[in-house]
Amino acid sequence: MRNYLLSIIMASAIVVGGCTQSGKSTPAADHTDKNSLSEAAPKKQEPVDSIAYNKKLAVLANGDTTGRWPVKHLAYPMKGAILPYKRIIAYYGNLYSKRMGVLGEYAPDTLWEMLRKEMKAWEAVDPSTPVIPAIHYIAVVAQGNPGKDGKYRMRMPAHQIDSALTIAKMGNAIVFLDIQVALSKLKDEVPLLEKYLKMSHVHLAIDPEFSMKDGSLPGKKIGTFDAEDVNYCSEYLADLVKQYNLPPKILIVHRFTQGMVTNYKQIKHHQEVQMVVNMDGWGAPYLKYDTYRQYIFREPVQFTGFKLFYKNDIKNPPHHMLTPPELINLKPKPIYIQYQ
Template structure:
């Protein structure tokens, strides 16, 4: 297996269809504290106003920082809008595409078997850390990079919306989130995310973007590791924030995959806003030592907001490697709040 140093992953996701304890504040008797949200009831106006319990939020962010002493974590950022998923929940996601058994566990197994496996992982994480709620998610590759330009010369393929509808239907019985992942190829974040706005306007649908397949230099996806700038990521944030404001939704989660220095540039210019919660997801497979090194180099040392960690059932167990357990990952500083299995 060819390896990059210190990067881990060599294009694992490319899909070539063409080629093959809440703390209560002192509130009035008409205030109710629910899941770290203060619900204020105005008996005159008959309105309900939600506000974030910032004391509880700060405690949870400190707990995620896991005794970091460098000042990097927790990241200083605006408080999220009420109803935020993070840091109150840990998201356990299965990644893949329904057209391919090679792109991830989401498409590898029949529906019922896949859901059973996902729920088992959710239970494992819940047992390992009972301080946060644990919720399942489907992380679906809605736009897949391609090895051929296609009619639109975008070097990507947009999956049919009926596949997204299928995932939404699968999600309902288990109260799962749905992430739509975008591999832009020669397109742009703005163009690809904009065609998904109707789905992103749904309360349980969130977004993932993958710099690995953002080919600004004109290369074919899969031939070279791509890159996104803060401007590209901010385009996604702006679209999500607009949806949240217009539809009066809770904050959206944006997952950004990363496993090299060059995949994300000018990280300090990434905007943090109350409407969007940003997860920098440590992508890539390899030994535990190599994966921890990547996490420290590109996620820990370049803080944005929240962190994620990707695990590969096959490639992380290759040769004499062993996949990380929940208990091991919970020793990291900061603790990842989004876990993705491929």
């Protein structure tokens, strides 16, 4: 993993983050009222059925005997939770750049043809877990230019985020808005997306790779988030869920090195938020397996994800992009699958 290359991706006149993927040289749902911004008084919600929930968690643990999985002593989520009942199959990227992922590379119709094909492959390998699609859009992008405020990140305009939501609507998909803070902070970026996060089908993702707490430029080294950063996001989302009577939110945290997430045992859990630590490295299968084992399996948070790269995973033949039959054997089984 330490031999992976860093890169900064040029997009028009800006230098965009999101595909440095440094170690990345190792990247149904019910939408009823999904656009509602109702501010009705909070009502008491009930947790999911504990027996059915525990059975699904045991299946995901996939026979793990270390005691790490499933994660113990967590409160049951509120009714309406997506995980672990459904597996999320997500397409990732930014509409400004063809090099940051499939979202910017293909026209929406083609994109959906490809995504539905991946969904069918996952349905075939695990018929007991229904799949739902997701559009994972980078809404705050680390870049090489400092910008007017010197934060080295670019906030996507509302019309671009709206376009991502429109693409999602084509396939009844949920949406993840991804944040690469660079030299900014989550508390300065997350609230600006509240208009969207109040929608029942919109969720949040944060990328430690581009969180440059020491003032380094994004892409020059791998950044980090602490449990305190993760807790800020989960608490923010939990408050939205309670205030607007929303179904539980999902929070994705990308990871492919030890230092990207610190003090994981101090991460707090809320019934209103489900957390996924997403293995976000690219490269040969054995490197990706090792990354998953070292940084995802050994430091359990709640649920796990796995990222696949159509191009970078096959850069060095005979390497190949891992397949659903291969990934379904992992301990634990990933419940969130992301394609870049």
